Amino acid sequence: MNSPVGHLNMQYMSATSEYLYCSTFQINTTLKCLFYEIRKPQEVFVKVFIVTNTHLHPAACVSASASLGLLVSLRLRVSLRLRLCVCVSASACVSACVSLRLRLCVRVSGSACVSASACVSLRARLWVCVRVSASACLCVSACVSLGLRACLCVRVSASACVSLRLRVSASACVSLRLRVSASLRVCLCVCVRVSACVSLRLRACLCVCVSLRLCVCVSGSASLGLRVSLRVCLCVCVCLCVCVSACVSLRLRVSLRACLCVCVLVLQGKPMRESLGEISYSASFLEWFSEEARRVYGDIVPSPAKDRKVLLLKQPVGVASIITPWNFPSAMITRKVGAALAAGCTVVVKPAEDTPLSALALAELAEQAGIPAGVFNVVPCSRESTPSVGQVLCTDPLVAKISFTGSTATGKVLLKMAADTVKKVSMELGGHAPFIVFDSADLDKAVGGAMASKFRNSGQTCVCSNRFLVQSAVYDRFVEKLGQAMDAELRLGHGSEPDTTQGPLINARAAEKVLHQISDAVSRGAKVVKGGKRLDGSFMEPTLLADVTANMLCTKEETFGPLVPVIRFNTEEEALAVANATSVGLAGYFYSQDVSQIWRVAEALEVGMVGVNEGLLSTAEAAFGGVKESGLGREGSKYGIDEYLEVKYVCFGGLKP
Structure with a gap:
């Protein structure tokens, strides 16, 4: 072909x-x-420099390329500030005095007479285990006076004073500032905050073994075997193991749901x-x-x-x-x-x-x-x-x-x-949904419905309310309450941030269209109550306009952005005339507690879907579709499958009665 x-x-x-x-x-x-x-x-193992394995084909989630910045928002500052408080600061172990005053006085007067006196005064704190196995081999044939002050006070005084002043510290504060972070925003950006399954298992295991081996061996000639093999094997393995149980085996459980979420x-x-x-x-x-x-x-x-x-x-x-x-x-x-x-x-x-x-x-x-x-x-x-x-x-x-x-x-x-x-x-196809608030409406519920209906996806849905019609008696209170709700509930920001409710519009053209509608309305007498400005990129401030009239551009064409133009009306007939004065009819919403009025308005609105005291309509069980130039056919519900079926008539004849 x-x-x-x-x-x-x-x-x-x-x-x-x-x-x-x-x-x-x-x-x-x-x-x-x-x-x-x-x-x-699905399971994803993140090792610290994040190695993710999902079963998604590269093409499937590609692009998240490394934008897969895990936002496990783990910030892991694990702030285990691990000062380790082995804070081995000058004292930590051995408080400087293995004070091994090994005064070894050897006199060989004439024959081999050895008088040895060893004094080991060992003061230890913490978990330091000092083993001194001293053995020296001194073979003299004259007279050697050997003063070996192994004053383990870490001085290593010229001849093995081993001055181990074991501040083990080395500021082994290891500070481990276990910011393992490296800004472990690892920004899979979005996904692995994923409210879904982050089964985080932190393990950390840090072990420092300072195995200090010191061997002093003196030798002469004539056999006086003094073998000082001081094997101070200081096993500072000590409690640096203390650390933790903090380490990062970080085993994340992520659902494919989250990966699809990244794409969105x-x-x-x-x-x-x-x-x-x-x-x-x-x-x-x-x-x-x-x-x-x-x-x-x-x-x-x-x-x-x-x-x-x-x-x-x-x-x-x-x-x-x-x-x-x-x-x-x-x-x-x-x-x-x-x-x-x-x-x-x-x-x-x-x-x-x-x-x-x-x-x-x-x-x-x-x-x-x-x-x-x-x-x-x-x-x-x-x-x-x-x-x-x-x-x-x-x-x-x-x-x-x-x-x-x-x-x-x-x-x-x-x-x-x-x-x-x-x-x-x-x-x-496109919509231009009216949102009508009658005198009898519960205003708090109407404001909640308006917020849900208008600001989902930053106003970029075909069923978003586009024209807000409010009856005169409740007009000022509705505008005031809606402005307060916008201040309290709407937060502009990057989609991966947990408190963000409003992201950017799809592109710069979309932001320009909203700004143009605002400018047109203001030039014709509308008042900006909230917002009204374009921010960086395609971000647009959620905007509330009062004193809007039916001759303004925002009431004639679909906005597809976070703009709320509020029109005042006096009678039910007037509201229906404005609501139906359009070539499209996808969805419509209204708030009222008058049962007779509810039936009248629901039947009179020229739309395919009506929300009565409700701002969100969509569900798989209901038929989705519009009238007039808003489309043909229905999606979802038991009727949705009929759009993909043909009815074939079979006449089976020639049967014997």
């Missing part, structure tokens, strides 16, 4: 009948395996807590669809003729092209691929060019889980190649189904391409 993209081998896209029609039990089992692969703990955090900038949440969310779709694979039911329909049976079968559509965005690089893949594999389809995944590693890691896990080769395929590509790869995925006759999540503008282009070969299409 002639393909504009050389590395895109379409043969892998053709589904093997063997897999398409395999038993639901097999599909259920492989999807379950993939689910457990993501959750399964490093490439997309999502804070650690949210990255971990996304991986759990991703796994939930695999678990859900592994069970739905058992429930792909057909029908037997009563026939109007006695010699016929009417059967309705459900069969997989075939090869599915899966095109996913950067804001949920793992979850958007599993939400689509889980349903496709459960139905029996093979898939070709084209991840966003900004976040390809999550897709590659999932492909590696799929292989480990036992999914056959050629069933789960990944085609990463550069920004420049994206249009040509997208064209192949949407126009090739071998592709039977397209599932896309992204902007409305891009979705329209893909729909036009798919129309030529009349492919089955699912589209989850």
